[in-house]
Amino acid sequence: MIASLLIFTIAQTIETLLIEYELSSMYISFCAGFILFIPLVSLVLHPLLFNDVEDKLARKSALIKNVGLVMVVQGLFFLIWITDAIAIYSIYVDSNSFLAKAFNISSDNKGTFSKEFFWANLLLAWLFSFLSLVVGLLPCLIARLKNLGVVGNFVSAFQFAKVNKFQLTVYAFYLAFSAVIPLMYANYLFIILFPLTLVWAFVNISNRYLKLHLLKSMV
Secondary structure (H helix, E strand, C coil): CHHHHHHHHHHHHHHHHHHHCCCHHHHHHHHHHHHHHHHHHHHHHHHHCCCCCCCHHHHHHHHHHHHHHHHHHHHHHHHHHHHHHHHHHHHHHCCCCHHHHHCCCCCCCCCCCHHHHHHHHHHHHHHHHHHHHHHHHHHHHHHHHCCCHHHHHHHHHHHHHHHCHHHHHHHHHHHHHHHHHHHHHCCCHHHHHHHHHHHHHHHHHHHHHHHHHHHHHHC
16 A cells, blocks of 8 residues: 555656646556556565465575566666657657657657557556566565576566466456556546555465465475
């Protein structure tokens, strides 16, 4: 809830600034970008996994290392996405905007792709949610259970995602929906809907991985 309130506050601040500079159409790009920080928000859910573990300090150290890598990767994704979103918005949506002038972006397009920009952002929000689960949440989850090293945790995450791609796609859709739509159209609903959806997705993914982990240990 605290993390959701923080995201909500940042989102409201950004929305106010965008409206002030007549860039409200670009707000959806920031909403989609916030999804990239799902792994960091999900870290508070890891104690739900189990508490009775051996060598807690070693597990905590492994988790912190993976968190650091996740922060770098997801942070870079966010910066790259926002930079690209500014360029795309300035070229195809509003070539006379403050951003276009600030970044010296010129285009012959007259803002005819605003609807396409909106739907493309929704699809990308879904993709970002999927990536956040695979390269963010899963490696930290695996490190919590059995540390395989940073590379090993990522490889194991991709293997799990390959087997459970349909389920992860569904979880990613619900997470994207719970983040973008409330922030766009029902602000305060985000504070409740997003954390509940994240807890639901985290618990289901954890249960699936625990079952797979148990089957491997029995073989």
